[in-house]
Amino acid sequence: MNNKKLLSFVLSAAMAATSIFPATVYAAVSGDINGDGSITSADLDILQGYVLGKHDITEEQFKVADINLDQVVDVYDVTALRKRILSTDRTLSFKSVTERINDGITDTLKKLDIQAGGTVVKSTAELKAALSPYFSETLVNKYLTKYNDDFFKDSVLLIKPAYFDPAKYTKNGTITKLSCGCDNSYAGLYTTGPTVDQGLNIRKEHDFNSASLGQIPPGEKFNITYAHGTANGDFGHVTYKGISGYVNMAYVTKLSSTAPETIAVPDLRVDSVKYSKGTVTVSATEYNANSTVNFAAAVLAQVVVPKKDYYASKAQWTVTTTTTTTTTTTTTTTTCAYPLAKARMEQKNIKTLKDAFIDCSNKNVTAVYVEWEKDASKITLQKAADYGFNSRNGNANAVAKGNCYVLAAMFCEMARLLGYDAHLINGQVPLKVGGYGPHGWVEIIENGATYVYDPDYTLESGENGFALTYGHTVWPLQKLGEIK
Structure with missing residues (x-):
């Protein structure tokens, strides 16, 4: 499968219908206080700061901040803007992690269609329920440790398990690994590297401090059958004119490969996370990663979305939008709440x-x-x-x-x-x-x-009533906090 396939899986945010207000309710008011073309938590931050008197806003900002159109910008507009944010389509910021899994896969996962939807989880209990059908108890416990109760205080996790049929992905050829850690993925015809001017030592062991059994003259060609890398300190198995030993892979140049055809490793790359009308849609791309690691039939895509704004308590996730601002010189008249x-x-x-x-x-x-x-x-x-x-x-x-x-x-x-x-x-x-x-x-x-x-x-x-607490008996007529 060399062609990229675009996947779209819908993740329910488990939001009550009463938390969503139709966008048409607020059609007359933009709410875009920072003027970046979207209604986000950035606008809410500006409005809250203004209502608390931390900063002023311009006359134009005042007009779009008056969400309920009562000619006053106050806490009621903050509430209205929060509701509007919940009804506004937008793109979420996220952190994506995709892990390949070789062990702990159940037969249920093998039957999971690659197009099947993912799941939103908001607690360790929900995470356990979402993973248990597809993975072993040992693997599930690993993720319960990774995403514990402290994690879910600040974040929401969107997960997408996927299974790749080896028959569709594995190419001809098998990577063979020796007990020393070297494998035949580096096998091929080599020559000495450009910095070798006197000869390349054939060492007795995988170590440049071991005895030299002989040398390969500069420009000579030779075969390497196994190696465990190409950096300085990585050694390859070689036989030259009857001498068998090991050469430093940092001082060789590959001319052609005799290694088995590399194995294409399937993966999922999350491209975007978007919110619309109470639903989170994650778009991802299925592709073959260019890697020589052993084939992994399963992956678990994990999308972490931070939960730190007011509406996170209702929508179970939050939005962070990166905006680009330009510096301009303008004359504005500010107004105070x-x-x-x-x-x-x-x-x-x-x-x-x-x-x-x-x-x-x-x-x-x-x-x-x-x-x-x-x-x-x-x-x-x-x-x-x-x-x-x-x-x-x-x-x-x-x-x-x-x-x-x-x-x-x-x-x-x-x-x-x-x-x-x-x-x-x-x-x-x-x-x-x-x-x-x-x-x-x-x-x-x-x-x-x-x-x-x-x-x-x-x-x-006539007493000092500064900074009381509820239940404090104030003057003889009342006991503060007994609100009907």
Whole structure:
């Protein structure tokens, strides 16, 4: 089989249908924030960084980042972009390994059609189930060690076992190997190499330190029957004018071959990994590798795809796209996700999380009733924060006005601009008089731990409410974290 055959095997990503949203849902918004022509995790990184206040984006980027078309770029757009990435066709980056296997092959593998599909595995249990029908327990355990539980924390594995019928691939001739390690694949007519000017020693052993039994004059022709390589230190079996011994293969030149015809070794080369509508398609090429190693009837193609982005938890794999950028000189106008919070921080030189917390609580805010406070569904982060920032009427030293949601929202925006993963929480807490009342506070996740920041608690209790934990009893009316 000298012609290349293109293979295409479909690998199910085991994604629930509810995780996929039709591309037409987002047809009005590109989501291509970096402008590279594709919707990928690179765009998600830019959007998340912007929402967290780590960097600004241009006006044009702001337009395509407003995924839900509400004229605001916030965490809701992050969620929408994640969903859109799941519905966008794209090419995945991958690491491909193809191993030839001589032993441990079952009869089931011998019946496996080369065109048959591969399998996506996401755990050691799935890997064992996928390999066991085709390979021995010893071989399966080898791969379970190679791809252990730690591996599957970060990666998804796509595997494709294949069997090649020796009758279709083996050519005439058998490679014979001697006990010394030499084989007849190097057999042929040779002459001395161009650097031999006085004579080529015929050694007694496979060693240039062994005794010389004689020499082959420069330019003479001779036959080598067996060897184990052609590098310096590799020796070939030779008989010249009745003297049998070994010559250094680094100092000979092959004129013609008398070795058996080489064996074509079958292989699979993975060319691409692409995602579309919940399915991963791997395209591979079947070909005969140019090698003189012994024939291997089976191969196992392994495609490793990293799992490190948000949507990996739903799709069971992730996408890494390499983009090419060009440097151009342009004049752009940038916009901030939270302009009022940014302006306040510049006015008061707020540079730490505690400075931001104090500015949004204690003596800096006056508690007032806000007409929409009873309907938490109508309270957005920016709406609540803007109410508080605007209540100062441009006076940097004026006391702001607002309720618990306003205080928390102002602090949340400042925290994000400082680079923290902050979230405004709309919940209910138990009241001293019984029942529950609405309340708002902020969660900040740091190093996997969740901390609670409740500016309203500091205001009404006069105590230090900085960096609480859930279950902490705050002021007498509530116990934080009992959300209905």
